[in-house]
Every structure is written in structure tokens, then in C-alpha cells.
Amino acid sequence: MNSSVSQQPNVRVLEKPTNVFFHCGEGFYYESLPKGTRVIYPNPSHAAIADVDAAIEHALENPLGCDPLSAQLRPGMKVTIAFDDLSLPLPPMARPDIRELIITKVLKKLGEAGIDDIHIICAVALHRHETPxxxxxxxxNKIFNEFYPSGRLYNYDAEDKEGNIFxxxxxxxxxxxxxxxxVESDLVIYVNINLVSMDGGNKSYATGLSTYRTIRHHHNHHTLMHCKSYMDPKNSALNASCDRQGKIIQEHMNIFKIETTLNNDTMPxxxxxxxxxxxxxxxFDWGNFWINKKLLDASSIKTRRKIFEQLRAPYKLTSIYAGRTAPVHEKILEKVFAQHCVPVQGQADIGIVGIPYLSPYNVNSIMNPILTYVMALGYSFxxxxxxxxxxxGGVLIALYPLHEDFHPVHHPSYIEFYNRVLTNTTDPKTIQDKYEEEFAYNPKYIEAYRYGNAYHGVHPFYMWYWGCYGLAHLGKVIFVKPQSKRPAEIMGFATANSIAEAIEMAKDVVGDNPSISNFHYPPHILLDVS
Incomplete structure (x- = not known):
């Protein structure tokens, strides 16, 4: 492709109209972008750690800000191990998951110290409970077979009145x-994956092991409207709130934090x-692309979802640190920014992005319209x-087919939120004031969360708030080639049959001769816009 002068290897400005392919749900889209479009791709993967076992051992015995893990252990202790749920990483990690490797080594040390009062908690917060x-x-298998049948491996329950403490x-x-x-454990060991810079730190506890009573203070319209960047902790009101709550949590818990980073190997x-x-x-790449595109285009949506559900990423470990929360997270953020940040000079009038099939909230599930919204306005933006x-005041052009489908087991409250709340109002503040507590305390949704595999009743509200800053910032949002226009109409978006048509529509908002930028993910990307 002879199309541009390169600012850097993964950023180019097209010198002529050029065909590009985009992620578009459970498939791909292919169209020409106009001359002058800036096209941005993620960074190549950083080098992986060769000896993962040695790296884990070194982190546990050379922690930041506290004694080595083995020096903290004594017979008769009560120990709780908590770990991030399946919302991280995306796509799911090919086995063995790094959490398995870390927890296996931690359990070996606990056993050698004579500790047998051990619980392992999946820190789901208000996400759905994981299946066995x-x-x-x-x-x-080894950890599961030892701990799950005895009830010592389980999902956190944010609605268990006796199981939580103020x-x-x-x-x-x-x-x-x-x-x-x-809180009642002598030691809490939290195992984290930092997929993006918003993850980890005090957010692990202030969300993962906390109730609605806690989470509502930072997952709300007001706080999220004051986040200058969700992905830059020092400019995130959400992060600041989690840090304040984390200070209190750490006054009551002895926490040994283990955080990790992965490279950008998201594809098999x-x-x-x-x-x-x-x-x-x-x-060869183009041949693979066209073969896969034709096969997917010829398949039913059910088959396409099944194909993408099976995709596993060959992620490799790039860093691991352990110890006290603040120094560990500081080191981890350096690694995350180094892998993901792509320098970009200047803003654009129009941004174009293809939305992939996966979000943190539809693993082994369905990307419903609200999750599509949050991927476009909450994450991509x-x-x-x-x-x-x-x-x-600029325009976001998003590519996603907007299937009007919901997983009835995983997202029951989303269905009511979509059909009743959004058809009445899309204003985040009105939604929060008028409807949030009704859904949060709805016994039907609490039951589905506790004893089924449903997201908490309040979860779709958080998804809507998550996109509120982007929604307020932008002059228009246009979805290209929707399967159904109804989701766009309900959520207040425009639709177009092609990128070219969407660009012409955007000119009514941003004027003629707009600057256009197209960025791609996955792999993961963080745009350092100056």
C-alpha cells in the first residue's frame, strides 16, 4: 500500500483514498478512507518475560513497601485470595491464565507455612457470577477441584447482608x-491483571470486593462527568474516589497486592x-482476511458469535510486581503506558472506529445495544x-451492526432499562435520579444476581453513565450499516449506509474539509493526544 508519509510506524496520513478493513462486531467491514485521513494502529507487543515462574517468585519475595510474602506467613492464619473476574483480559487469555500460575505459587507457600484456612474469591463486584x-x-483443574467442592472458591456476593461489613x-x-x-482475614492477597491503565490500584477493592453502597459513589453520572480521562488516573475523578475509599479499606485489611501487565498479543x-x-x-494476510470475511458473512449470527467466543489470546507476561498497593500500581502504570501509548499530534474533527465483538461485560454472552453504546462512547472515545x-463538538463514526439482542440470563435488567427507561429519556442525570434505586433494590434482579448468573440490576445504569462524558463532548454519533435502526433511534444516534455517507453527514456538524482520524483496536491502544 503506497498511501502515506509516516509520522511513525503505526501512524500514517493517507496520500490517496485507501481501502482499510475494520472490526465490526462478529465480522469485518471494508471500505475506502479519503485522502488525508490519519490512520492509527496500536504498538507492537513488548518483549515477554522468559521465565514466568522465576518472575512470580521474585515478585512475591521482593515486594515493594512490605516484607516478603513468606516472611508474613505463620501457621493458623486466615488468608483470603481474591482475583479479577473474566472481564479481564480481553479476549480471554489462552491457558494457563496468569492468575492460575500466581495463585498456584501462593498456595504452595501457604501450605508450606501450615496455613489451611484459605478462601479464594472471584472479585465480581456487581458483575455476573462466573459459572463453575x-x-x-x-x-x-487442580485449584478448582481442591477449593470449589468444599465451598472455599466462590464468587463475591455484594448482596449478602451477613457477608459484607461497613x-x-x-x-x-x-x-x-x-x-x-x-476484612476478618489476617492477610488478603489480591491478584490483578492490568489490561488498561484504568485497572488495578485501589479500584480492585473499591469495586471488586464492594457493595452497591460503595460503588455508587464513583459509578455515577456526576463523578464520571468530571473524569478528564478514565485512562489517566491522575485526571480521573473515579480513580480519586476509589483512592479515598481504598485508604479506609487498607486501614482495615492487611493487603498484599500482586499486579501484572501483558503484551499486545491479542490474536492467535x-x-x-x-x-x-x-x-x-x-x-498471505490479505488472503486470510478475505477467506475469513467471506466465511463469517455467510454464517448466521449465532455461528459467528460461537466462533468469536472460542478465540483465545496468546498473551505473555511483561511485568509483575507485588507488595503495597501504591508503589506496586505506580510501577505497573509505567509498563501499561509504555505498551499502549501512541503519540498523536492534534485532535480531529471526525473520529472513525470499528467496534469489535467483545466488551468486558459480554464474555461468553451477547453484545447488546447498551454494551455497544458503552464500547463506543465509554471505551473507544x-x-x-x-x-x-x-x-x-466533533463527530464519532462507529462501525457495529447494532443487533437488538440481549442475553436473557446475563442481562435481564438491561432489557427493561432499554425498553422502558431509554424510551422515556436518555439523559443520564434524569435516569440516575428517577430510576437507579428502583433497579438497584429490585428483588427480582437481586435474586438473579445472587443465585443465577445475571449482572446486578443497577449495572446497565453504570454502562449508560460510562458514556456520558463522551456523549456530552461530541456533536454527533453515527453508526454505519446497522442491522436495525431502532437501537440507534432509541439511544439518540444517527445511522449511515457507508463511511463515505457518514462523513458527508458529519460535515453538517464540523464543516467542509474536516480533519479525520481512524484508530484501530484490538490490540489495546491509548492515544497520547497533544
Whole structure:
């Protein structure tokens, strides 16, 4: 492709109209972008750690800010191990999951120290409870077979009144209510994957092991409207709230935090072309692309979802740190930013992005319209530091087929939220004030969360708030080639039959001769816009 002068290897400005392919749900879209479009791809993967076992051992015995793990252990202790749920990483990690490797080594040390009062908690917060098969996939057969049948491996339950305990309030009045088992343990070991810079730190506890009473203080319209960047902790009101709550949590828990980073290997060997800039693709890559596109186009949506559900990423470990929360997270953020940040000079009038089939909230499930909204406005828009890629009042063009489908087991409250709340109002503040508590305390949704595999009743509200800053910033949002226009109409978006048509529509908002930027993910990307 002879199309541009390169600012850097993964950023180019097209010198002529050029055909590009995009992720578009459970498939791909292919269309020409106009001359002058800036095309941005993620960074190549950083080098992986060769000896993972040695790296885990070194982190546990050379922690930051505290004694080595083995020096903290004594017979008769009560220990709780908590770990991130299946919302991380995306796509799911090919086995063995790094959490299995870390927890296996931790359990060996606990056993050698004569400790047998051990619980392992999947820190789901208000996410859906994982199935036994999902827990087994993350932790492996050995851990699952030893701990699950005895009831010592389980999902955190944010609605268990006896299983949670109130710790107090922050100086800003934010309540802190968390897992009683964790508070009453002599040691809490939290195993985290930092997929993006928003993950980890105090957010692990202030969400993963906390109740609605706690989470509502940072997952709300007001707080999220004051996040200059979700992905830049120092400019995130959400992160600041979690830090305040985390201070109280750490006053009541002895926490040994283990955080990790992964490289950008999001695609298995047969699909490596998906992470290449289009100008680096060879004839073999293009052949694979067209074969896969034709097969997917000819398949039913059910078959396509099944195909993508099976995709596993060959992620490799790039760093691991352990110890006290603050110094560990500081080191981890350096690694995350180094892998994901792509320097970009200047904002654009129009941003174009293809939305992939997967979000943190539809693993082994369905990307419903609200999750599509949050991937476009909550995540894609917010993949930046400094400034948004799209200028104030600019236009986001998103590619996703907008299936009007919901998983009835995983997302029951989403269905009511979509059909009753959004058809009445899309204003985040009105939605929060008028409807949130009704859904949060609905016994039917609480029952489905506790004893089924449903997201908490309040969860779709958080998804809607998550996109509120992007929605307020942008002048227009256009979805290209929707399967159904109804979701766009309900959520207040425009639709177009092609990127070219969407660009012409955007000119009514941003004027003629707009600057256009197209960015691609996965792999993961963070735009350092100056």
C-alpha cells in the first residue's frame, strides 16, 4: 500500500483514498478512507518475560513497601485470595491464565507455612457470577477441584447482608462496605491483571470486593462527568474516589497486592493479521482476511458469535510486581503506558472506529445495544490521555451492526432499562435520579444476581453513565450499516449506509474539509493526544 508519509510506524496520513478493513462486531467491514485521513494502529507487543515462574517468585519475595510474602506467613492464619473476574483480559487469555500460575505459587507457600484456612474469591463486584466452568478455566483443574467442592472458591456476593461489613466513610462522604471475609482475614492477597491503565490500584477493592453502597459513589453520572480521562488516573475523578475509599479499606485489611501487565498479543496465530497495520499486511494476510470475511458473512449470527467466543489470546507476561498497593500500581502504570501509548499530534474533527465483538461485560454472552453504546462512547472515545482524539463538538463514526439482542440470563435488567427507561429519556442525570434505586433494590434482579448468573440490576445504569462524558463532548454519533435502526433511534444516534455517507453527514456538524482520524483496536491502544 503506497498511501502515506509516516509520522511513525503505526501512524500514517493517507496520500490517496485507501481501502482499510475494520472490526465490526462478529465480522469485518471494508471500505475506502479519503485522502488525508490519519490512520492509527496500536504498538507492537513488548518483549515477554522468559521465565514466568522465576518472575512470580521474585515478585512475591521482593515486594515493594512490605516484607516478603513468606516472611508474613505463620501457621493458623486466615488468608483470603481474591482475583479479577473474566472481564479481564480481553479476549480471554489462552491457558494457563496468569492468575492460575500466581495463585498456584501462593498456595504452595501457604501450605508450606501450615496455613489451611484459605478462601479464594472471584472479585465480581456487581458483575455476573462466573459459572463453575469459567472459574475452572481461569484457575485450572487442580485449584478448582481442591477449593470449589468444599465451598472455599466462590464468587463475591455484594448482596449478602451477613457477608459484607461497613467500614466507614471518606472525607467526601463516600461509604465503604466490603467483603467481611476479607476484612476478618489476617492477610488478603489480591491478584490483578492490568489490561488498561484504568485497572488495578485501589479500584480492585473499591469495586471488586464492594457493595452497591460503595460503588455508587464513583459509578455515577456526576463523578464520571468530571473524569478528564478514565485512562489517566491522575485526571480521573473515579480513580480519586476509589483512592479515598481504598485508604479506609487498607486501614482495615492487611493487603498484599500482586499486579501484572501483558503484551499486545491479542490474536492467535491464525489471525495475526488482525493486529497489523494495513500497510504491513502481505498477500498471505490479505488472503486470510478475505477467506475469513467471506466465511463469517455467510454464517448466521449465532455461528459467528460461537466462533468469536472460542478465540483465545496468546498473551505473555511483561511485568509483575507485588507488595503495597501504591508503589506496586505506580510501577505497573509505567509498563501499561509504555505498551499502549501512541503519540498523536492534534485532535480531529471526525473520529472513525470499528467496534469489535467483545466488551468486558459480554464474555461468553451477547453484545447488546447498551454494551455497544458503552464500547463506543465509554471505551473507544476514552482511549486517550491529555485530550480526546476528537475535538469538542466533533463527530464519532462507529462501525457495529447494532443487533437488538440481549442475553436473557446475563442481562435481564438491561432489557427493561432499554425498553422502558431509554424510551422515556436518555439523559443520564434524569435516569440516575428517577430510576437507579428502583433497579438497584429490585428483588427480582437481586435474586438473579445472587443465585443465577445475571449482572446486578443497577449495572446497565453504570454502562449508560460510562458514556456520558463522551456523549456530552461530541456533536454527533453515527453508526454505519446497522442491522436495525431502532437501537440507534432509541439511544439518540444517527445511522449511515457507508463511511463515505457518514462523513458527508458529519460535515453538517464540523464543516467542509474536516480533519479525520481512524484508530484501530484490538490490540489495546491509548492515544497520547497533544
Amino acid at each position: 466452568a469459567e472459574l475452572k478455566y481461569q484457575l485450572g 467500614l466507614g466513610t471518606t472525607e467526601k462522604g463516600e461509604e465503604v462496605e466490603v467483603s467481611r471475609r476479607a 496465530a491464525y489471525a495475526t493479521y488482525l493486529k497489523k497495520p494495513v500497510w504491513e499486511m502481505n498477500w 476514552n482511549f486517550y490521555r491529555g485530550k480526546p482524539l476528537i475535538r469538542k
